[in-house]
Every structure is written in structure tokens, then in C-alpha cells.
Amino acid sequence: MIVCSCNVLSDTQVKACMAPGGAGPRTPAQVYRCLGCSPRCGRCATTIRKIMNASFAEASADAVEGCTTACAATCLHQAKVA
Numbered sequence: 319m320i321v322c323s324c325n326v327l328s329d330t331q332v333k334a335c336m337a338p339g340g341a342g343p344r345t346p347a348q349v350y351r352c353l354g355c356s357p358r359c360g361r362c363a364t365t366i367r368k369i370m371n372a373s374f375a376e377a378s379a380d381a382v383e384g385c386t387t388a389c390a391a392t393c394l395h396q397a398k399v400a
Contacts, residue, residue, distance in 0.1 A: 321365050323352070324358035332366055336373040346370070 319329050335343045335352040343349045346366040350356050357363065 322362040328354060328394040329369055332369045
């Protein structure tokens with residue numbers, strides 16, 4: 319889906335710009351720079367922010383799930399040793 323008509327940016331391009339672990343852009347302006355363009359009218363900034371927030375939420379959920387799994391494995395191992 320086209321997110322930015324001025325720069326013809328798609329949601330797929332914005333998602334690809336987001337690095338795993340939250341190391342990618344933190345603002346819509348940084349997304350534009352990552353994709354080699356700059357904002358023009360700015361109407362797409364809220365949509366880009368929504369895509370970014372969804373990406374951050376997904377990364378956070380994955381991190382919590384990984385931690386819970388790792389913590390559970392550690393607890394089980396400690397219970398067997400004790």
C-alpha cells in the first residue's frame with residue numbers, strides 16, 4: 319500500500335527500514351532519510367508513525383517472549399539441580 323504519495327513510498331519500504339531490535343529509525347524524519355528522501359506535505363507522517371509503533375510493539379513482544387522462555391528454562395534447570 320502506498321503510504322506517501324509525494325515520495326511514492328510503500329508500507330513495505332517503511333517496514334524494511336525498521337531494523338530488528340529497535341536499532342532503526344526512531345522518527346518519521348529518520349525513515350525518510352533511511353529511504354533517501356525527505357518529507358514534503360507531511361500527511362503521511364502519522365501513518366509512518368503507526369507502522370513504526372507496530373514494528374516496535376512486535377519487537378517488544380518478541381523480546382518479552384524470548385525472556386520468558388529463557389527465564390523459564392533457567393528456573394527449570396535450577397529446580398532440577400536443587
